[in-house]
Amino acid sequence: MDETTKREEPLPVQSKHSTPQSQLSPWCTSLFGDVFGVTxxxxxxxKRFLESTFTELVEEGLDPQFEESHADRIIIEYLTEVGNTNPxxxxxxxxxxxQQYKRTLKAKDPLxxxxxxxxxxxxxxxxxxxLVAFQIEDMFINGNIDTYLKDVIANxxxxxxxxxxxxxxxxxxxTLLEFLNVFVVELAKEVSKIDFRDSHYQLVLNVFQLILSQKPVAAVFTxxxxxxxxxEVKPHRIETTTLLGPLxxxxxxxxxxxxALFDENTNSSSRKVKSVGESLQAEHKVLLERLFFITxxxxxxxxxxxxDLLKYFATIVNKNHLRRGDHAxxxxxxxxxxxxxxxxxxxxLSxxxxxxxxxxxxxxxxxYFQNTHCxxxxxxxxxxxxxxxxxxxxFEAHKIDKKPNFISDCFYLTLTYLQYGLGGLxxxxxxxxxxxxxxxxxxxNLNRPISDPSNRLQMIQRMQxxxxxxxxxxxxxEKNALTSFFIHRNLQLEIFDFIAGSSAFLVRTVEPTHLYPKTKLRLPFVPDVIGVENVDNSEHFREQAPVPYKYFPEFCVEGVINFVLSSCKFVANPMIRNSRLPSLMxxxxxxxxxxxxxGNPHLKGRLVEVLSIGTYPMTDGTPGFMQDIIDTDPLLTDNLLYALLDFYVVVEKTGSSSQFYDKFNSRFHISCILEQIWKNSVYKRQLIHQSEHNEEFFIRFVARMLNDLTFLLDESLRQLQDVHAVQNELELRKQGGSNMDGTNEDLESRLSSAENQARxxxxxxxxxxxxxxxxTGEVPKAFIKPEIVGRLASMLDYNLEALVGPKCTELKVREPEKYKFNPKDLLLKICKVFVNLSSESDFTKAVANDSRSFKRALFNRAEDIIRRWGLSNExxxxxxxxxxxxxEETRIADEAExxxxxEIPDEYLDPLMYTLMEDPVILPGSKVNIDRATIRSHLLSDSTDPFNRMPLxxxxxxxxxxxxxxxxxxxxxKKANKSTDVNMTDA
Structure with a gap:
């Protein structure tokens, strides 16, 4: 370093004191020798000899010893001329x-x-x-900020x-900000070079925590x-280009x-994987505590x-909304x-x-969302x-231009991260x-022997x-690492505390008085719509949605639902034995x-899936973790059954192109819940009440059940027939024969598809x-309404024939348990419905009128199977x-009638069922005459005129x-004529 460089700004720090040689000189000489290591x-x-100071004192005719005024000169000479490996x-x-000298000064020392x-x-x-050392790197001999920082981090x-x-x-x-712009920026670079495996990051965090413990630093840190x-920064670059990103x-x-840590090549046993996961969980928890300290x-x-910090977090999440996308x-x-x-x-923080x-x-x-500062x-x-x-x-009409409080900013920001942060997991x-x-x-597939060594494509694939x-x-x-986070119960409990509080806030927002939880809830908030054609009228309910909640982003609710659905599938489920579970319920x-x-039925579908898991018995046979609340909480016992039945009906229309199949998953979960709550007599009484006092709604519910069962039984048996046929064909080909077209690979693919669908x-x-x-055992009369009894009877007759009729052998497949197919159990369930409704004359008549499938001999066959296998009692x-x-007696009598x-005149025949109408009505649009029961049955599934597709x-x-x-x-x-003919014959 030349003399010019040494004199550049900033100038050496000047001493505040300048005193002549005094009685302190011997003490100063000793002090400076000990403190600075100079002589x-x-x-x-x-010690290091200070030649410049010595020469200067001699030239001034002074004794070559240190005075208190020499401190500044000593430091400058040492750092700029004598030098040290680390100034x-x-x-x-x-x-x-x-500091040590200060502590040793005696109170009675006269000086x-x-x-x-x-x-x-x-x-x-x-x-x-x-401070200067970090402001001007080359101010001192061997000056190097990287060296300084590494020593600070290590010690x-x-x-x-x-x-x-x-x-x-x-x-x-x-000059605090000037110092931090060097010190902290370089500190962050140290973190960016390492990952969680390198314990060096803990030392760096020590320094971050140290400096941020000083409020002036925290005040200007952003x-x-x-x-x-x-x-303009891309979403994935924020964590590497911003100050806090590497942390x-x-x-x-x-x-x-x-x-590196979960690689199954080095951690082959599940015990090792579990051990690695538990170790990482403990370290991750400590890291999060330190990150929270910094924040x-x-x-x-x-x-x-x-x-600034909240804005930083908001920028990150706003750029990462695609993390919840299906094709992210x-x-x-x-x-x-x-x-x-x-x-x-x-x-x-929340x-x-x-x-x-x-x-x-x-x-x-x-x-909050209508605030311009959102x-x-x-x-x-x-x-x-x-x-x-x-x-x-x-929002434009109700704009708010006032900075929100911290609690609101923090809460809604956390809700957003619940969706796009944790939701991305x-x-x-x-x-x-x-x-x-x-x-x-x-x-x-690639590990299988190559069938044709000359096949170049197979050889190329094998190289991959x-x-x-x-x-x-x-x-x-990576999956093991994710699972390790999902089963980290302490962290999951923290998340669930936020979920419980968020749930309470959302209920408070939609509850009309906005006083929840201080006041008890009264459901429903909007009176139920009684009437078949309005029960799933989404437009009607959208108009009734509360303000401002209806304008909230959907993720406010979706993030909560997604978390509970994901967490309840893991052993560390934070809802089990949690005193805050009632808020979520x-x-x-x-x-x-x-x-x-x-407005999104898929969200409700996830809710019933959570309830299904929550009511399912635990592995030790005890009731599901939600069952006790469902059985004892008055709000749930008064409303849950109706809510489930209502959604069973409404989920018919999800609005997506796959809505026909979407409904089955939700209805499956509802069925699981109903099976568990059925053990509580309170819910049985409610079912009876609904069937008697809300007939329109209950008929719609039963009709949807019937539609599903008809389709599912038909499809499952058809798929089993396909499985049976393909299995036989593959066996036949092994023996050199064939009855079907297509390669073996085609048949294997067809078999796999049929198996999955059948299951x-x-x-x-x-x-x-x-x-x-x-x-049917509890409310049989609800199932004999004119709109549904005929279809129910036909469905039961048809499937009875499929199970015990001439073609039942086509349902025989290898490993039927693989498909959850137990034909004897299925037969018994169908026969139970026959028995439950056997005392209802309308049902008996409907079964007899099914000319396509009803055969008395089928019941004889069912009787033999039930008795032979001991499926039920006598x-x-x-x-x-x-x-x-x-x-059978009714069938014979009806045929005679x-x-x-x-021959029935065409104008007396129902145009859809081709049966004699009993209660004809005129459709206002198409002007067609049709039987009342027929059109009512049609409207249960389709609210349009079947002849012109206009709303009806x-x-x-x-x-x-x-x-x-x-x-x-x-x-x-006709009867009178018949009677006359009989009398004339008798005469």
């Missing part, structure tokens, strides 16, 4: 020795004040030059007091260079970490630092590690105002139960499951095997019971049959036989009393 005695080789460390060591003044001056100079406990002193002086002099994400991406969920200090630093490309989005850590920190007392819910502003971009978000245009119009898990399944299948195996192991490792009930609250359909059909068994068999006999009537309501049909009387007269005439 003016050329013969003293134990910053030397300054720290000097400062520490000064104590003068000595203390010298020590304070050295204290000030060393810390100020320490943070030794540097902590010195660093704090530097921060104090920087703040006092107004003003440091690179704190904010630039507007918040440290996690067991980092792909480099999961692949909390910035939040409390100043109003600007608080607002995670390579272009923020990582799971980064988003999860921020989510967990925000949850911890918990104080969402505690179990729920006394601070009124601090959260329900009008942090979250919801411009493209689906709304709870409104269109975006409606929401924008409302569920998407990742699903993608990994599919990828692992696909890779396993591919690897297995090592790469595919490596990719499979990596996918498994009330939320679930409210959003199931009140159709005006959710799903049979499981759903069994559940629906269980419902029929339960309900009383049951006797009841079944008696019913079959009555149905039909012969008596002869049941109450709009017009009774055709004239035609009805005409038909009655015709029948009487």
């Amino acid at each position: 003016l005695n050329v013969d003293d080789t134990s 910053f460390k030397w300054l720290r060591d000097c400062w520490v020795k000064v 104590r004040d003068e000595k203390l003044q010298v020590l304070e001056e050295i204290d000030r100079l060393t810390s100020n030059y320490g 943070d406990s030794l540097y902590s007091d010195f660093i704090i002193q530097i921060l104090y002086h920087a703040h006092e002099e107004g 003003q440091i260079d690179n704190f904010h994400a630039k507007e 918040f991406r440290l996690s067991p969920l980092q792909s480099t970490v999961s692949i 909390d200090k910035i939040i409390r630093g100043s109003e600007q630092s608080r607002n 490309d995670f390579s272009k989005l923020a990582s799971n590690a980064f988003m999860t850590n921020i989510s967990m920190v925000l949850i911890r 918990l104080p105002f969402l505690d179990s007392s729920l006394t601070k819910l009124d601090k959260i502003d329900p009008n 942090l979250i971009d919801i411009s493209e978000e689906t709304r709870a139960n409104a269109t975006n245009a409606e929401a924008n119009e409302y 569920y998407i990742s898990e699903s993608k990994l499951d599919k990828l692992i399944k696909h890779l396993k299948s591919t690897v297995e 095997l090592p790469a595919l195996q490596k990719k499979l192991e990596q996918a498994k490792s 009330e939320f679930m009930l409210v959003f199931l019971r009140c159709p005006e609250l959710i 799903a359909d049979i499981q759903l059909a069994n559940r629906t049959l269980d419902l029929f068994d339960m309900f 009383d049951f068999i006797k009841c079944l036989v008696t019913f079959a006999d009555k149905a 039909e012969q008596d009537l002869g 309501k049941y109450e709009d049909v017009i009774p055709n009393d004239d035609l009805k009387q005409e038909i009655l007269d015709w029948k009487r005439g």
Whole structure:
């Protein structure tokens, strides 16, 4: 370094004191020798000789010994001429020795004040030059910020007091931000070089926590260079280009970490994988506590630092809404590690105002999204139960221009991260499951012997095997890391505390008085619509949705639902034995019971799936973790059954192109719930009440059950026939024969598809049959309404024939248990419905009138099977036989009556069923005459005129009393003629 460089700004720190040689000289000589390690005695080789100072003193005719005024000169000469491998460390060591001297000064020392003044001056100079060391890197010999920082990180406990002193002086002099722009930026770079496996990150975090424990630092921290994400930065680059990014991406969920630590090549046993997971869980929890400490200090630093940090978090999540997309490309989005850590920190920030007392819910502003200072971009978000245009119009008319309080900002930001931060984990898990399944299948196929060595394509594919195996192991490792997070019960409990508080807030927002939980809920909020044509009228309910909730982004509700659905599938389920579970249960009930609250039926579908899991018995045989609340909470016992039955009906229309199949999953889960709550007599009484006092609604419910069962049984048996046929064909080909077209690969694919579909359909059909068994036994009269009894009878007859008729052998498949197919059990369930309804004459008549499938011999065959296999007792068999006999007698009598009537005029025939009309009505649009029971049955599934597809309501049909009387007269005439003919024959 030349002389010019040494004289550049900033100038060396000037001493505040300049005193002549005094009685302190001997003490100063000793002090400076100990503190600075320097001497003016050329013969003293134990210390560094200061040649410049010595020469200067001699030229001035002074004794070559140190005075208190020499401190500044000593530091400058040492740092710029003598040199040290680490100037910053030397300054720290000097400062520490000064502190030791301060502690040893005796109170009775007559020169104590003068000595203390010298020590304070050295204290000030060393810390100020320490500040200069980070401002001008080449100010001192061997000056190197990277060297300084690495030593600070490695020995943070030794540097902590010195660093704090530097921060104090920087703040006092107004250069704090200038210092931090070097120190902290370089510190963050150290983290960006490592991942969670490298314990070095813990040392770096020590330094971050140290400096942020000083409020002046926290107050300006967000003003440091690179704190904010630039507007043009890509979502996946934020965690590497911003100041806090490298800290918040440290996690067991980092792909480099999961692949290295969960690699099944080195951790082959499940015990090892579990051990690795538990170790990472413990370390992750500590990391999150430290990240929270850092965040909390910035939040409390100043109003600007608080607002800036929340804005930073908001920018991240606003750029990552695609993380919940079905086709999300995670390579272009923020990582799971980064988003999860921020989510967990925000949850911890939110918990104080969402505690179990729920006394601070009124601090959260329900009008937040119409505030111009709202942090979250919801411009493209689906709304709870409104269109975006409606929401924008409302927000524009009710705009608020006032900075929200911290609680509101924090709460809604956390809700957003619940959806796009933690919510992205569920998407990742699903993608990994599919990828692992696909890779396993591919690897297995490639490991099979090559059928044709000359096939070049097969050889090329085989060469890809090592790469595919490596990719499979990596996918498994990443899946293990995700599972480790999902089963980390302590973290899941924290999330659930937020879920419980959020649930209570959402209920408070939609409840008309907005006083919940101080007041008890009264459901429904909007009176039920009684009437077949309105029960699933989404437009009607959208108009009734509460404001401003209806304009909320849908993710406010979806994030809560997604979490509970995901977490309840794991052993660390935070809802088990949790005192805050009732808050969630009330939320679930409210959003199931009140159709005006959710416009998306898929969300309700996830709610019933959670309830299904929550009511399913535990592995030890005890009731499900939600069962006790369902059985004892008055709000649930009064409303749950209706909510389930209502959704069973409404889910017929999901609005998607796959709505026909979507409904089956939801109805399966509803069936599971009903099976469990059926053990409670309260729900049985409610079912009877609904069937008697809400007939229109209950008929619709039964009709939907019947539609499902008809389709599922038909499809499952058809798929089993296909399985049977393909299995036989494959066996035949092994023997050299063939009856079908297509290659073996084609048949294997067809067999797999049929097996999967059969398994799903049979499981759903069994559940629906269980419902029929339960309900027909309790409220048989509800199943003999004219609109449904004929279809029910035909369905039962048809499936009885399929199970015991001539073609039943086509249902024989290998390993029937693989498809959940138990033909004897299925037969018994169908026969139970026959028996449950056997005392109803209308049902007996409907069975007898089924000319296509009813055959008395089928019941004889069913009787033999039930008795031979001991499926039921003799009383049951006797009841079944008696019913079959009555149905056969009715069939014979009806056939005789039909012969008596002869040919029926076309105008008396129902245009859809081609049977004699009993109560004809006129359709107002098409003007067609049709039987009342027929059109009512049609409207249960389709609210249009079957002849012109125009909208039609049941109450709009017009009774055709004239035609009805005409038909009655015709029948009487036919009977009278028959009677006359009989009398004449007898005569």
